[in-house]
Amino acid sequence: MAGFKIPGITVYRLALYARTLEKLLEEGKDIISSEELARECGVNSAQLRKDLSYFGQFGVRGVGYSIPALLRHIRRILGAGREWFMVLMGAGHLGQALLKYEFLPKRGFKFVAAFDIDEEKIGRVVNDVYVYHLNQLSWVLREHPAEIGVIATPAKAAQEVADLLIENNIKGILNFAPVRIKHPPNVIVEHSDLTILFDKLAFYLNRLD
Amino acid sequence: MAGFKIPGITVYRLALYARTLEKLLEEGKDIISSEELARECGVNSAQLRKDLSYFGQFGVRGVGYSIPALLRHIRRILGAGREWFMVLMGAGHLGQALLKYEFLPKRGFKFVAAFDIDEEKIGRVVNDVYVYHLNQLSWVLREHPAEIGVIATPAKAAQEVADLLIENNIKGILNFAPVRIKHPPNVIVEHSDLTILFDKLAFYLNRLD
């Protein structure tokens, strides 16, 4: 495969290309030019070609890209095709929505357990996933190993929960709580803060005059 | 206030600073240096100061920033303090989680109505928000004006729903569906694609050796 320093934003766009190629494949298209795929993704065509060039040559000059082949390549680059086991921290509204999101298991992302501290939620089963008390994390993880922890707790609890995940050897964290998680460099943390998105939209709407 | 070209990423970070200042304020802190606030947010301190400098001078040399004052300034910059009325498109799992997310109304973001095409969902009331059939969008918006549309439909429906929002004069769209929305330049669209986040995390986990 390829070189070393892959911009994070390139990885982001690869996933975006994959999503778009999936759509085009469903629509029965077979060949596409960088120009057209880029337009579909809202990026510049040179950018798309450059992103791909980090990983190899997947097109045919004068012709374009085979949609199924390119999708296969991108999936391989992203490490799709394997399964990822995850634990959910916080079985509130957002957490339960994630448990029910069909897209995730289809792409190999599977929740093996959920955790909360609200007695009312503990013992429930949401979409086949059992909700345990937080203090059972260690043994549940021994029983059902997982690589990814998804944090959907209130902001106040997020850091503590992250520390617990890291202690229990979780290597990747996806944090939906509106705080920044502090973590050692060998743990990968992705943040998704909905509140920031709303604020950003509001800012630009205000500027619209 | 300030100049013209504000990088989108600066706006993103302003909201991040606001979130962090809110936390610090709750903890009872009063004064903070750019160094410490930056660490708390996971950014470089020069960056933080530069971000703020687009909008004015809010600190005291030799001292630092007053947390409540800085928070007030950032909120004003972001246009917080006013109310934003929103419609939700798609009352599925994610949509309902958004309707129940307490953070949003606290920050002035209020859903006036939700829309779906599933007869089973239409007529329900989720957290005081009524779910209408999609074809009632126009008159509901006349009755309850809104500036923001939040799309939480399946990918297939997202573009169509966005077009409908734009026809009905919605100026800001927050799209949670895993497709890129095409839109005229006078409409502001923010994307939040969960599937891409999971893919990105998986990519970096694979690289971890």
Place this chain on the structure above:
DNA sequence: AAATGTGAAACGCTTCACAGCC
């Protein structure tokens, strides 16, 4: 003495433009 505010340098991503290939 300490910490901000900010030109200027450094850096990294984006876009151009064209050679190379079908």
Place this chain on the structure above:
DNA sequence: GGCTGTGAAGCGTTTCACATTT
């Protein structure tokens, strides 16, 4: 003729480093 792949130029963001202020 058309489209990819890519070195190089362009551009925007990040970081440095220090003058400035309290």
